[in-house]
Amino acid sequence: MARSSRSYDWGFPRWRPYGDKREAATVKLCDRHGCEAPGDRPAPKSPNSPERWYFCERHAAEYNRNWNYFEGLNEEEAKQREANERREAAGYADSAHYGWAGPGDGTRSRDEMRALEVLELESDANFESVRASWRRLAKANHPDKRPDDAEAAKRFHAIQAAYDVLKSAEERRQWKPD
Incomplete structure (x- = not known):
């Protein structure tokens, strides 16, 4: 007997049996208390930590606005960290001469x-x-x-x-x- 290639999935209503090749996707909710939006934007719980919060777009923006990179450091340690990071990033500034040389889009001499x-x-x-x-x-x-x-x-x-x-x-x- 010939094998049938007919599909029983004709759209809505759903004709195929439930649980057939399509499982429900797990959605992580926003970590902000009381928010029911999907939490799809990761944010670090503390500097240099692998642990993450997961916020919705609105709460991620709020988190970023209030983020203090130097939290937990005294003034001297904060200045030291800033100096170290500027020194490490200086290589990018030094390589600027490899660019085409200035503002604009390159169409002007x-x-x-x-x-x-x-x-x-x-x-x-x-x-x-x-x-x-x-x-x-x-x-x-x-x-x-x-x-x-x-x-x-x-x-x-x-x-x-x-x-x-x-x-x-x-x-x-x-x-x-x-």
């Missing part, structure tokens, strides 16, 4: 980043804000507006040079060869 600094803009500024900042700073430092101020003249030339750098970079980005 070093000259463009310096030009944005001169125009007092963030690294992700668009060209409209570059133009607005250039106009504002150029008007404030123009030699006709401040005829006897040598520092204002230097700033005006720096602002003009920064705008030229950013304008030519924007033109290069706009022009795409076919």
